[in-house]
Structures are given as C-alpha cells and as structure tokens.
Amino acid sequence: MSFAYYIPVAAIFSGISVLAHLFSLPRKARWQTSLIWLYSALLLSNTCIALMISRQSAENAEFFLFLLRHFFFSLPALFLWFAISLTGESKRWLFPALFYTVILIFLADLDYIFRLHLLLDRMEPHSWGFFPRGMPLAIILLALLALYCVGVSFWYMVRHSSELKQEGLKPVVVLFVFWWIGIVLSMLPFSGISIFPPGPAVDAALSALIAALLTRGQRNSRVSANLRTISGGFASVAMGTLAGWLLKTLNSSVDELVLLIVVSGCSLASLAGWNYLARYRLSLRPLxxxxxxxxxxxxxxxxxxxxxxxxxxxxxxxxxxxxxxxxxxxxxxxxxxxxxxxxxxxxxxxxxxxxxxxxxxxxxxxxxxxxx
The missing domain is CATH 1.10.10 (Arc Repressor Mutant, subunit A)
Known part of the structure; x- marks a missing residue:
C-alpha cells in the first residue's frame, strides 16, 4: 500500500476527533452548525480519497470518485455558509451557490452513470494510486463555483473584520486562506499534474487549529478538551506523513530509518507547534x-x-x-x-x-x- 495512503487516513481520524469535540460542547455558537456540516463533508471527502487511491483497478477507484464528488463539490458552498455564520450576514448569497452545487452534482452523476465523459476523462494511475483526470469543462465549472464562494466569503469577512478582531477570530481569516490553498492543491492532479493532493494533510492541520481557536475559552468538559487534543495529534501525524511522502518522492532510495526519523520529527514538531498556538497564541480577545x-x-x-x-x-x-x-x-x-x-x-x-x-x-x- 502506498505511503501516501496514510495522509488521508490521519486526516480522517483528526476530523472524527474534531467533530466529536464540537458535538460535546455544551453551548452552541452561531457558527457551530455550519462548521459541523463542513467538517462532515471534509471527513467524508478524505475517507473517499483514502479508499480511492488504495484501489487496485480503475473501475473500483471510479466508484469511490462517484461518492467523493458529492462531498467535494459541496465544500465551496459549505465554506461560504461557515463564513456567513461567522459574520452573521444574510444567507441570500448562499442560495445561488447551493443551486449551482446541486446542478454540478447532478451533471457528475449523469456523467458517471451514462459514461458521457463530459466532466471525467479517465482514472489516471500514479505511483501513489488512482486519481481522476478531469475534462476542461469540469475544471471551468469547479473554478467558477470556487471563485464565487471565495469572493463572497472574503467580502463578508473584510466587511466584519473589526468585529472578528474584537472577538479574537481574525486569525480564522488567515487560516481560511490556507484552507482554500489546500483545496486548490488537491485539484492539481485533477488538472493533469502528477502530484499527490496534499489537501487532506492541510485539512487536518487547519481544521484542528481552527477548532481550537473557535472553541478556546468555552467551558469544555474534560472529554471535550481531550478530543480537541486528539484532533491536533492526528493532524500532526498527517503533516509528518506528508513530509515523509515528499522526501520519498524526491529520493526514492531513501533509507527507511531516515524516513522514520523525518516522519516522527515532523509529527512531533507539528504537535508541539499546534499545542503552543492553541494554548498561548490564540488568546487574542481582550479579557x-x-x-x-x-x-x-x-x-x-x-x-x-x-x-x-x-x-x-x-x-x-x-x-x-x-x-x-x-x-x-x-x-x-x-x-x-x-x-x-x-x-x-x-x-x-x-x-x-x-x-x-x-x-x-x-x-x-x-x-x-x-x-x-
């Protein structure tokens, strides 16, 4: 099994811990429901990616792609919903994104069922597993949806930057940028670039960090606090595994001991950094x-x-x-x-x-x- 397989697997466990942490909170904030839906879609997307790249045939991998598209295509609209919930803005700009998403998923289902090849060219084999190669139409349609959702999201966040700063949530905007970068990077192999999508590792790290930021200061139970720590641990494993995969890609003959040291070192460094940020650097709100x-x-x-x-x-x-x-x-x-x-x-x-x-x-x- 490919070394890269363990990146989305670590992201899956991180997502489960984050979701369990959010469900365990005694008091619901205005953004909590949208964040739960967003994390659920990310969790299911990473699960489908892990299953897809571990298949031995293109036909089996394409089935999990069929499932993946339902969750992955929903991410831009869910990101927009989260931005709306965070800023308290009206949902009127969310409905066009939801309608567009439903149409896009419907087209993807037709493309899969009737083998139209309007959106999907083929399942392309890589050294780390199968990944879809998209048609230009699919890339254009996804880009339009992403641009719309990103544009409206940042427009809302810029308009409410002073309120977000007062509540200590301004770093969410910065992390939001990196989150979108992870989504875009995950699309590189879809457009024909032979590189493993690092999106799951980015998702795991940023979702754990954002969950720590948004829920820091709430009266968490011991179970909730432990779940938040566990999510950071799995996110750190995902980042360490990504570093190991990059090293193995650059030098296929790397010694296994060196690889183990790099993975362990990067995982521990990520965990230490996450704990430091979550514990000390995220207390940005006035007392x-x-x-x-x-x-x-x-x-x-x-x-x-x-x-x-x-x-x-x-x-x-x-x-x-x-x-x-x-x-x-x-x-x-x-x-x-x-x-x-x-x-x-x-x-x-x-x-x-x-x-x-x-x-x-x-x-x-x-x-x-x-x-x-």
Missing amino acids: FVILQNDYELSYQEARICELLLEGLDRHQIESRLGAGGGTLRNHLTSIYGKTIDIHEPSSEQSRDKLQRLTVFLSRIQTGILSRP
Whole structure:
C-alpha cells in the first residue's frame, strides 16, 4: 500500500476527533452548525480519497470518485455558509451557490452513470494510486463555483473584520486562506499534474487549529478538551506523513530509518507547534470580551474583574464604580459562581475567594488557562 495512503487516513481520524469535540460542547455558537456540516463533508471527502487511491483497478477507484464528488463539490458552498455564520450576514448569497452545487452534482452523476465523459476523462494511475483526470469543462465549472464562494466569503469577512478582531477570530481569516490553498492543491492532479493532493494533510492541520481557536475559552468538559487534543495529534501525524511522502518522492532510495526519523520529527514538531498556538497564541480577545462571552459576566461584573487585575482593593473598586459595599459584595458573589466555583469546585474554601479570583483572571489573561 502506498505511503501516501496514510495522509488521508490521519486526516480522517483528526476530523472524527474534531467533530466529536464540537458535538460535546455544551453551548452552541452561531457558527457551530455550519462548521459541523463542513467538517462532515471534509471527513467524508478524505475517507473517499483514502479508499480511492488504495484501489487496485480503475473501475473500483471510479466508484469511490462517484461518492467523493458529492462531498467535494459541496465544500465551496459549505465554506461560504461557515463564513456567513461567522459574520452573521444574510444567507441570500448562499442560495445561488447551493443551486449551482446541486446542478454540478447532478451533471457528475449523469456523467458517471451514462459514461458521457463530459466532466471525467479517465482514472489516471500514479505511483501513489488512482486519481481522476478531469475534462476542461469540469475544471471551468469547479473554478467558477470556487471563485464565487471565495469572493463572497472574503467580502463578508473584510466587511466584519473589526468585529472578528474584537472577538479574537481574525486569525480564522488567515487560516481560511490556507484552507482554500489546500483545496486548490488537491485539484492539481485533477488538472493533469502528477502530484499527490496534499489537501487532506492541510485539512487536518487547519481544521484542528481552527477548532481550537473557535472553541478556546468555552467551558469544555474534560472529554471535550481531550478530543480537541486528539484532533491536533492526528493532524500532526498527517503533516509528518506528508513530509515523509515528499522526501520519498524526491529520493526514492531513501533509507527507511531516515524516513522514520523525518516522519516522527515532523509529527512531533507539528504537535508541539499546534499545542503552543492553541494554548498561548490564540488568546487574542481582550479579557473583557472573554469574560462576557465565555463566562457570561455582565458589563459591571467584567469591569470589576478588570479593576481587580489593575491591583485595586475592595474600597478602591467601590470608589471607582460609585457602588456601595453591599452592591460590590453581590457582584463578587455572582462572579465567583460563574468562574472559580465552577472551574475549581474542589479548592479549599478557606482560601480567600478574592485572591483566588485574581489568580484565575491572571491565568486567563496570560493564556495559561487555555480550557476554562
């Protein structure tokens, strides 16, 4: 079996972990449903790619291509839906993409059933397995769909760049670009370029990273947090396997020990980088926004937390807010119930809660507390 086969396999397990993580979250965000559909299509696409390139005959491989087209052709519209959900825009520009996608899938089914060869030229054998060679009409139709969905998606994201930045989601736009690059690279062998499609490895890495970014700060269960970590692990395996495949392609006589070292080293480096980014570099939202969005604190409660981190004591906070001691005490009780009493229920009650809260807030601000 081809070495490249393990790239989409690792991407499959990464996708399963990401989906399980999203389903395990207790609170649904506006983008969560669209992201689940998108990951499902990516998971099924990678599954079909793994089965297709592992077939021994063109006829068997073409059947899995028939299945693959239903999921792969849906990706541009699903990416657009995710961008709409992320920005809160109207869905009116999504319906033309959905209609176009249905027509394209219908044409692909007719092409397969009646052997019309309007979209597919042939199943072309490569050193790593069978992959379809598309007709110019298919390439043009797919390019039009992709251009439309990419254009509208980035138009929405640019229009809402300030809101995305405030919510700490601006890196999603950058990762979104690389995600589309992975999709385009997967089409290179379809257009006649003999190269293994690196899209599954890119999908695995970016989907795990985006899931970590979008769900960072939510009150995840231990199971949900572990699933998110597992998805990063499988994504790292996919990247390491891709590096090993590239090395084997450039030097077919490479020693197996060297290949193992390269795959292991790249996988470990990818995992370390993913953990670092997910744990420290993705905490881009202001503390005030995190407290309101993720811990459901009121404006006044979040303001009290900010003043605590500035080093003010109870009397100084009362003076700054113009509130009495009883009012501040009620606010603090509410804050404790939404933060440390949930996150640290087994902590010793004899400790000063105000001190515990200050430490808790400091850990959020510095990114040490990555999974509240």
